[in-house]
Amino acid sequence: MVKWAVELRQYGIEYRPRPAIKEQILADFLVEMTVNQEESSTQTWMVYVNGSSTSTGSGAGIVVESPQGDKFQYAFKFLFPATNNEAEYEALIMGIKLALSVRAKRLMIHSDSQLIVSQVNGNYEAKEDKMLEYLTQVNELLSCLDSYDVKQIPRVENKSADRLAKLASSLANIDNRKITFLTYGKEKTDGSDVTIFCADSKEPSWKDEIIDYLRQNKLPANQVEARKLRVRAARFTIIDGELYKRGFSSPYLKCLMSAKGNYVLREIHEGICGNHLAGRALAGKALRQGYFWPTMKQDAIELAKHCHACQEHANFHHQPATILQPLESPLPFAQ
Structure with missing residues (x-):
């Protein structure tokens, strides 16, 4: 502080330490900022x-x-x-x-x-x-x-x-909670074109055949497909209504749809703790977190491939191409 005081004195700038806060000023501040609990x-x-x-x-x-x-x-x-x-x-x-x-x-x-x-x-x-x-x-x-x-x-x-x-x-009349609620703002007799969208509450997924087999022992009519389904379903189980995959050296893996899986990959890749992993490492981390779906590796590779931050800051070789220069040695076995 003394050094700066000497350097700035030639410009007419003086350092003055802050005086102590008076007791009355501090008391007024506390009175002003304190919320009256009784009034509120x-x-x-x-x-x-x-x-x-x-x-x-x-x-x-x-x-x-x-x-x-x-x-x-x-x-x-x-x-x-x-x-x-x-x-x-x-x-x-x-x-x-x-x-x-x-x-x-x-x-x-x-x-x-x-x-x-x-x-x-x-x-x-x-x-x-x-x-x-x-x-x-x-x-x-x-x-x-x-x-x-x-x-x-x-x-x-x-x-x-x-x-x-x-x-x-x-x-009381609504038994199914998976209901699509729509509003319609025009009369049917106004003569304008009307586009009708039909929404299905249940989307087909890769889990349907496995769940039907584990719950109802339902198999396809084709014998080959039925045998494949039995072998595949032996690796899965149902816990509290959710489908889980058995792991060799890991706990049960929760099975997800592709849309939900993409959300999990985005959170791991670029979420609050994300470090922009590559495709295979990203799929492996999602697997270690306890999730599984059949196309997780392909989805992770595609997600990392289309990530703008990964393409911009990846450790690529940016040196321009030049003609290669051969290394000449003055004598054999010289280094």
């Missing part, structure tokens, strides 16, 4: 609840709105039969629990059910045993809050929660 916890959260009970099932829709205006939407499907009033109580209980999970202390609860709101506010008396149990549980949850207000609103103002409740109650 006493802000009012908005909760919109609604229950739905139909012939296909029942469910609840809940919308939780933070003091900053952020909205969180939830749709709950009930796996037990429930009446409309029971669904409304279930939605109210879940809404309060969601608000308590984010440490809310003040709640403004909105519901379009006059019976539920009146019973919670004490205007109506709960005569049925089940309604009385629901009311007791709601009061226990509300006692954990500093303040709350349960308000009845028209159904028009509770559209979001009502839509979520109807969505949850209608999920």
Whole structure:
């Protein structure tokens, strides 16, 4: 520091050490930057609840709105039969629990059910045993809050929660979760050309024949193909519904489709810990990580071949070609 002070003095630049921070300045800084936990916890959260009970099932829709205006939407499907009033109580209980999970202390609860709101506010008396149990549980949850207000609103103002409740109650008709959801924005009579895409939820793969043989002992009609399949399937097994390949000196290898395998190769090749391995080394590393598919070596070679970074920074010989110069020795066996 003394050396720089001597060198810079000729330019009129002087070094001045930073003075000590005063206690009052530090105290003001701490007061300014400290968040008041009491003020943040006493802000009012908005909760919109609604229950739905139909012939296909029942469910609840809940919308939780933070003091900053952020909205969180939830749709709950009930796996037990429930009446409309029971669904409304279930939605109210879940809404309060969601608000308590984010440490809310003040709640403004909105519901379009006059019976539920009146019973919670004490205007109506709960005569049925089940309604009385629901009311007791709601009061226990509300006692954990500093303040709350349960308000009845028209159904028009509770559209979001009502839509979520109807969505949850209608999920009983959907047995297969592999469903392609499409939207259509034009009428069929508008005269414009319409292109229809058909999507199959299950794509054919190399694993189908092996899985069918291991599960159902299903073989092709051709005797030669059936013998090949039996020999090939002896190296595979099914664990928890997934196909695995037996290894000689390695644990079970999880069998993947080609698309999933390409994703694994890209993560190993150029992911967060990738080092841009070559084709055979890349396939070997994927194998050691516990994955297998028949074309993994070819896919790894093609991936490394089309990698722009590998082609740009590979250790290639970039010296221009020149005429070869022979080495002449002055006498035999001279070095």
